[in-house]
Amino acid sequence: MAILMGTASAFSGYSVGWSLAFGVGSLLLMQVGYFGALLILLFKQRNGRE
Secondary structure, three states: OHHHHHHHHHHOOOOHHHHHHHHHHHHHHHHHHHHHHHHHHHHHHHHHHO
C-alpha cells in the first residue's frame, strides 16, 4: 500500500523525494494504526476476563 501511495504521488507530479517521503509516512501511519488497534483489542480482552 505504501508503494502504491508513493507511486500515485509520483504520477501526480511530485518529486521523487516527496513521493518516497509520502510512501514511508503512509507506511508508518498504517503500522501505528495497526499496532494501536491490536493493543486496544488486547486491553479490552484482558479487562473482559477480570
